[in-house]
Amino acid sequence: MIAIIAILAGMLLPALNNARATALRTGCINNLKQLALSSANYSDSFDGIVVAVDGDGSAKKPLWGATLSTNGFLSKKGVNGDGNSFRPPEMNCPAETKTKCYVLTYSTYNYAMNLKIGYLTSEPFRRNQVKNPTSMHEMLCWKIPWHYSTWTQMNKYSPINIPRHLPNFTLSYMDGHVGTIQFSFIPTSTDNVFWSGK
Numbered sequence: 458m459i460a461i462i463a464i465l466a467g468m469l470l471p472a473l474n475n476a477r478a479t480a481l482r483t484g485c486i487n488n489l490k491q492l493a494l495s496s497a498n499y500s501d502s503f504d505g506i507v508v509a510v511d512g513d514g515s516a517k518k519p520l521w522g523a524t525l526s527t528n529g530f531l532s533k534k535g536v537n538g539d540g541n542s543f544r545p546p547e548m549n550c551p552a553e554t555k556t557k558c559y560v561l562t563y564s565t566y567n568y569a570m571n572l573k574i575g576y577l578t579s580e581p582f583r584r585n586q587v588k589n590p591t592s593m594h595e596m597l598c599w600k601i602p603w604h605y606s607t608w609t610q611m612n613k614y615s616p617i618n619i620p621r622h623l624p625n626f627t628l629s630y631m632d633g634h635v636g637t638i639q640f641s642f643i644p645t646s647t648d649n650v651f652w653s654g655k
């Protein structure tokens with residue numbers, strides 16, 4: 458009897474784990490849809506400029522999530538019940554159990570933005586510069602254990618880039634559509650349309 462239960466459990470657990478992984482990935486993709494919409498709304502309000510990827514976290518050069526949040530383009534609801542705008546639920550991948558995103562702190566970001574979009578607010582990058590918005594990625598979900606967590610730089614730091622939804626990264630593109638991509642399919646050259654949109 459116990460053996461039969463063990464066999465049944467052995468058959469059932471992988472299926473449950475798969476279902477769980479699928480649910481987490483779906484939640485993450487929904488976040489990416491929200492983030493893509495948030496970024497598009499930001500551009501609509503700021504003369505087509507795409508939110509700058511990253512500065513140094515200071516008031517003059519805020520991180521992209523902080524810019525979206527403080528300008529009202531992310532949810533105001535705090536995921537930890539803190540009631541402020543700094544922990545927007547859509548910035549937190551449901552598969553991430555340890556690090557909740559606090560948009561002011563780069564070490565906590567669950568999602569990274571394409572560095573080619575524009576590094577600093579002093580180098581504005583406009584949506585109309587993107588020739589191929591369906592192929593250029595905007596944001597993706599990854600695990601990265603250091604402070605470049607807010608930018609995608611796969612070409613340069615590939616050994617430590619870890620998809621949170623193995624074996625795939627979940628991501629959004631400049632036209633707002635979302636999907637998944639395997640690490641091996643990410644082009645290493647930043648001249649590629651995936652990075653530059655050209």
Ligand SMILES: [Zn+2]
Nearest residue numbers: 485550598621
């Ligand atoms: Zn995710």
